[in-house]
Amino acid sequence: MAYEVERAELARYLEGHKLKQTTQRDLILEAFLDAKGHITAEEVHQRVRAKSGSIGYTTVYRTLKLLVEAGLAQERHFGDGVARYEVENEHHDHLVCLSCGKIVEFECDVIEERQEEIAALHKFELMRHRHELYGHCESCRS
Amino acid sequence: MAYEVERAELARYLEGHKLKQTTQRDLILEAFLDAKGHITAEEVHQRVRAKSGSIGYTTVYRTLKLLVEAGLAQERHFGDGVARYEVENEHHDHLVCLSCGKIVEFECDVIEERQEEIAALHKFELMRHRHELYGHCESCRS
DNA sequence: ATAGATGCAAATGTTTTGCAGGAAA
DNA sequence: TTTCCTGCAAAACATTTGCATCTAT
Numbered sequence: 001m002a003y004e005v006e007r008a009e010l011a012r013y014l015e016g017h018k019l020k021q022t023t024q025r026d027l028i029l030e031a032f033l034d035a036k037g038h039i040t041a042e043e044v045h046q047r048v049r050a051k052s053g054s055i056g057y058t059t060v061y062r063t064l065k066l067l068v069e070a071g072l073a074q075e076r077h078f079g080d081g082v083a084r085y086e087v088e089n090e091h092h093d094h095l096v097c098l099s100c101g102k103i104v105e106f107e108c109d110v111i112e113e114r115q116e117e118i119a120a121l122h123k124f125e126l127m128r129h130r131h132e133l134y135g136h137c138e139s140c141r142s
Numbered sequence: 143m144a145y146e147v148e149r150a151e152l153a154r155y156l157e158g159h160k161l162k163q164t165t166q167r168d169l170i171l172e173a174f175l176d177a178k179g180h181i182t183a184e185e186v187h188q189r190v191r192a193k194s195g196s197i198g199y200t201t202v203y204r205t206l207k208l209l210v211e212a213g214l215a216q217e218r219h220f221g222d223g224v225a226r227y228e229v230e231n232e233h234h235d236h237l238v239c240l241s242c243g244k245i246v247e248f249e250c251d252v253i254e255e256r257q258e259e260i261a262a263l264h265k266f267e268l269m270r271h272r273h274e275l276y277g278h279c280e281s282c283r284s
Numbered sequence: 285a286t287a288g289a290t291g292c293a294a295a296t297g298t299t300t301t302g303c304a305g306g307a308a309a
Numbered sequence: 310t311t312t313c314c315t316g317c318a319a320a321a322c323a324t325t326t327g328c329a330t331c332t333a334t
Contacts, residue, residue: 020288020333041324056291061324079219081299081323095264106260111253115275118248122237123280132272133257138265162308162313183299198316203299223298223324 003033013070028063038084038103093131099140145175155212170205180226235273241282
């Protein structure tokens with residue numbers, strides 16, 4: 001039994017909102033966490049099916065939305081028309097390949113600092129940001 | 143007759159690719175430029191119709207895609223399922239106020255440099271980027 | 285017992301494509 | 310007169326919703 005912390009967090013959210021714990025929700029949470037980053041609703045659906053028979057797309061979509069509301073997941077759009085979900089954890093930005101869609105995460109303290117400076121310069125209280133680099137990865141360039 | 147520069151740029155692209163100049167393409171370019179900012183395909187369609195009778199959605203979509211290829215426009219997705227197009231004028235990044243929606247543009251050489259370094263580190267050829275800072279502006283904080 | 289969850293099918297909304305007729309080169 | 314464009318209708322997608330049925334509480 002893995003992901004005790006996340007399960008507990010979801011359970012807490014469900015209780016607090018008078019929602020029910022179901023096998024499907026558990027399976028989807030597990031599949032989502034197993035993916036470790038940037039997974040689409042369809043991939044979640046496939047993973048759950050692979051492990052334990054049938055589940056509806058509808059439920060996958062609804063549950064992913066629920067995970068976002070519960071603060072466990074974050075929804076992202078990279079411009080190809082498909083939503084991707086990732087674990088809502090510490091901060092990182094993305095490098096996206098325009099040819100194959102590969103996504104690499106990066107972090108840069110220098111940039112983070114500069115962001116704070118820019119915000120301060122314009123007297124903004126910085127809440128969050130979004131920073132994506134788009135290009136062609138090594139294998140797509142050859 | 144406005145937007146001579148942009149018209150010429152598009153004409154150059156069309157010629158170079160053995161494509162044709164048409165009334166529709168001209169009208170769409172104009173409507174797009176008139177908008178001065180993030181415009182959706184539907185808004186372009188409406189604007190063109192308002193000015194000069196009928197035009198098909200298909201043509202709007204195809205032409206906006208053409209403008210992107212010609213380097214005149216940039217396609218953006220903000221996560222609501224609708225693509226938005228904006229004028230492709232170099233690097234300006236955005237500082238967005240979460241309360242009043244005010245948008246301030248900024249530029250930072252240090253960040254630009256770091257971006258190149260990060261891309262190089264991952265062996266990506268950097269094509270473009272997207273960098274948005276979200277927070278609360280001075281007047282909204284009081 | 286009952287509020288809530290599921291999953292199919294159908295609807296939605298955006299964008300793309302096939303194709304016949306039309307316009308630019 | 311050939312090549313490319315247009316625009317309708319239909320298709321293709323991802324995602325959402327209606328509803329009858331089922332399940333957790």
